[in-house]
Amino acid sequence: MPGAADISSSPAAGGHGQTVCVTGAGGFIASWIVKLLLARGYTVRGTVRNPEDPKNDHLRELEGAKERLTLWEADLLDFHSLRAAIAGCHGVFHAACPITDDPEQMLRPAVDGTKNVIMAASEAKVRRVVFTSSVGAVYMDPNRSHDVVMDESYWSDLEYCKDTKVLNWYCYGKTVAEQTAWKLAKELGVDLVVVNPVVVLGPLLQSSVNASSVHILKYLAGWVNTYANAVQGYVHVRDVAQAHVLVFEAQPASGRYLCVDSVIHRGEVVEILGELFPEYPLPTKCSDEKKPIAKPHKFNCQKVKELGLEFTPVKQCLYETVKSLQEKGHLATLPKRH
Ligand SMILES: NC(=O)c1ccc[n+]([C@@H]2O[C@H](COP(=O)([O-])OP(=O)(O)OC[C@H]3O[C@@H](n4cnc5c(N)ncnc54)[C@H](OP(=O)(O)O)[C@@H]3O)[C@@H](O)[C@H]2O)c1
Numbered sequence: 466m467p468g469a470a471d472i473s474s475s476p477a478a479g480g481h482g483q484t485v486c487v488t489g490a491g492g493f494i495a496s497w498i499v500k501l502l503l504a505r506g507y508t509v510r511g512t513v514r515n516p517e518d519p520k521n522d523h524l525r526e527l528e529g530a531k532e533r534l535t536l537w538e539a540d541l542l543d544f545h546s547l548r549a550a551i552a553g554c555h556g557v558f559h560a561a562c563p564i565t566d567d568p569e570q571m572l573r574p575a576v577d578g579t580k581n582v583i584m585a586a587s588e589a590k591v592r593r594v595v596f597t598s599s600v601g602a603v604y605m606d607p608n609r610s611h612d613v614v615m616d617e618s619y620w621s622d623l624e625y626c627k628d629t630k631v632l633n634w635y636c637y638g639k640t641v642a643e644q645t646a647w648k649l650a651k652e653l654g655v656d657l658v659v660v661n662p663v664v665v666l667g668p669l670l671q672s673s674v675n676a677s678s679v680h681i682l683k684y685l686a687g688w689v690n691t692y693a694n695a696v697q698g699y700v701h702v703r704d705v706a707q708a709h710v711l712v713f714e715a716q717p718a719s720g721r722y723l724c725v726d727s728v729i730h731r732g733e734v735v736e737i738l739g740e741l742f743p744e745y746p747l748p749t750k751c752s753d754e755k756k757p758i759a760k761p762h763k764f765n766c767q768k769v770k771e772l773g774l775e776f777t778p779v780k781q782c783l784y785e786t787v788k789s790l791q792e793k794g795h796l797a798t799l800p801k802r803h
Contacts (some may be wrong), residue, residue, distance in 0.1 A: 479714045480506035486554045488512045488547070488582060489561025490536065491521040493675035494597060494665055497706035498558050503529035505710065512539035512550045512561065523670050541578025544585065551585040556713055560597040562642070564676040568634045575638035579646050587653040594655055595713050598643040600663045600698060600725065601636030604762050611760040617661070617721040617768060658712045662705045662724040663698025666782045668789035678795075681786050684735055685745040685796055691752035692731040696761045700726045701777035701785070711772040722769040726776035728761040734783070741784050744799040
């Protein structure tokens with residue numbers, strides 16, 4: 466499959482002379498946000514927990530990094546470290562968050578960490594904060610019919626997330642974090658815009674495998690024999706990074722922005738992977754064939770499209786994810802079957 470257009474080659478605009486902070490800069494999505502911001506001329510301060518950790522080396526290799534990227538040591542639970550990184554910035558992209566369903570690890574960094582970022586941004590009088598929330602703060606509600614087309618006005622049901630805790634502490638944490646962000650931003654007069662992506666896939670810039678890439682890796686690496694009777698939304702990481710920058714740069718942007726290309730059943734995911742990469746031992750059976758097949762949720766992403774975002778099709782996204790996992794050495798390249 467041909468490669469999708471590289472957004473880093475899109476015309477630089479707006480960023481010259483502006484300094485912005487990206488939290489959790491070494492992560493999967495944040496690395497792409499940093500790459501795009503550098504390409505658009507911004508000076509970027511990336512916060513990481515350990516600037517010396519080789520896992521952040523890829524950031525220093527990005528185009529423009531030598532001249533305009535600095536790494537700042539900051540933990541979400543340490544307000545002073547965030548305050549130092551954000552002071553003097555024109556904007557903040559708050560992407561750092563643990564991705565886990567362990568409430569002990571998830572809730573404080575997600576919620577108190579977001580509070581700390583908004584407070585530091587308020588002190589620094591930044592023009593805008595862009596917060597990476599999740600569709601997990603939007604669609605988790607068992608009483609909502611699958612026929613409902615969800616837009617930015619929908620919220621997950623916190624009680625449901627709590628009751629199904631093992632699966633949904635992550636969604637609970639993201640929902641509470643986003644609600645906290647909106648409340649505090651209003652109180653402090655901070656201009657906040659939120660991006661709510663579904664599962665994000667695509668090429669990795671960092672050397673380690675992040676949680677959403679494992680979602681695909683597990684099928685190809687033979688870690689599972691079956692696929693779940695479940696549906697999932699997917700979006701390309703470049704599109705998500707672009708959405709962040711678009712909502713930052715577009716003066717009238719406000720509120721939440723859903724980012725979803727397609728919502729498909731796991732069976733379709735393995736089918737597409739099988740068409741593109743037939744050499745891998747992909748599961749062919751659903752783990753639960755007794756229950757009716759899970760129906761996809763419906764989302765309306767018109768709002769972000771109106772800012773000019775065009776979504777990369779899911780097939781391209783899956784193709785680039787697998788190629789990247791191979792190139793980074795996370796997945797063995799097998800001889801093609803004919
Ligand atoms: N990937 C998806 O499918 C997806 C979908 C929707 C929303 N999101 C949201 O997008 C954001 C980025 O996700 P990602 O997929 O890029 O995850 P990732 O690769 O795991 O990156 C998460 C980042 O958060 C940082 N972090 C975690 N706890 C921290 C703490 N206490 N203090 C400072 N930094 C901390 C991590 O830093 P270390 O490297 O130091 O651990 C890491 O850089 C998250 O807010 C996530 O909820 C992701």
